[in-house]
Amino acid sequence: MLKKLLQGAGAALVLSLAALAQPAGAQSPFDPVVRVNESVITRFEVEQRMQFLTVLRQSGLTRDGVIDALIDERLELAEAARLDVTLSEDQLQQAMEEFASRANLSADEFVAAIAQQGVDPETFRDFVRAGTAWRDVVRSRYASQARVSDEEIDRAIALGTGQGSVQVQLAEIVLPLLPETAGLVREQADAIQQMKGFDEFSRAARDLSASPSGDSGGALGWMPLSNLPEQIAPLMLSMAPGDVTPPLPLPNVDAIALFQLRGLRDSRPGVMQNVTLDYMLLRTPQGAAPAEMARLEPLVSTCDSIYSHVSDPGGTRIEHVTGPRAETAAGVRGVIDRLDPLEMAVLPGNSAVVMLCARTPIAGADLSRDDLQRRLFSRKLEDLANGYLAELRANAFIERL
Known part of the structure; x- marks a missing residue:
């Protein structure tokens, strides 16, 4: 893995040379943090993946969650290798182009953009390689079982x-x-x-x-x-x-x-019709949601007025969400389905309050x-x-x- 990282970019080489110069007992960015069968995950990989996902604005990002994802990727890549599922350089490049296109960028432009945020190109390549290889493994193994009949x-x-x-x-x-x-x-x-x-x-x-x-x-x-x-x-x-x-x-x-x-x-x-849900999600400490809802209900008359009664300096507690009901998480959807506009409810787990702003049918959006x-x-x-x-x-x- 060290050899692979050193080949990724000059930045990795600088980091490794700096690590060699550190005094005894100092942590190296290439110290292993997890062993997965015959491979290891290094501190450098964890920090790089966290920075990469931060650039992508992934919500709920934690170090443990990143480590778990990297463990899964090691297992997925090992299984792909066992089954002789490999990606050519052209296939990998195509997958990277497809990922970058979601941001209306080419792969080269995307790599340049994340490099400005301290993300090594090899981090992006590893992320795409693992996801693409695993999808190929799953489809080759289960596509026949996942077929959907007319019935x-x-x-x-x-x-x-x-x-x-x-x-x-x-x-x-x-x-x-x-x-x-x-x-x-x-x-x-x-x-x-x-x-x-x-x-x-x-x-x-x-x-x-x-x-x-x-x-x-x-x-x-x-x-x-x-x-x-x-x-x-x-x-x-x-x-x-x-x-x-x-x-x-x-x-x-x-x-x-x-x-x-x-x-x-x-x-x-x-029929299965798509409906747009517009709602506010207010996160609270574990178990505090019922009390917070009781406090807010007499104060809040519109969705936007939540901002006047909840302190959220970091912008992490309140989320205004708009999207198709069919793509809403089942736990949230089940609660919202019982609400009328401007009503509140506590989500399962008592760590969030949801307020429905509007429920709007999408014209002509019956699913084909x-x-x-x-x-x-x-x-x-x-x-x-x-x-x-x-x-x-x-x-x-x-x-x-």
């Missing part, structure tokens, strides 16, 4: 937007994912995913599930579709009762979950069958990829130094 599209159209009217009945099986049992868990997950009968799934939940719901056969009961986690809800639109989702990684725990659809009901027929096909295919592929990556993580040697 699935018809079902999605029939279900409409799910604004409070669509409910699902689910059962779950949660499997701990540890390095020493990863192979067995993968076999169990593959077998569970093939199950169609409710009784068979319930027996497996009682025998295998680490969730408290296992005692009741994994049953979760009826719930609004909009209340489901963002990675799960779209899957329900392309499933029939009895179908089981791919294994999905659970946040903050070493486990995967599989969900069986047992029922789906919708009291309102309609092609749009639905692409969205459903992309979501299926993403969920399969997340499960794949969780398995790679479980099987990997990862040591934070």
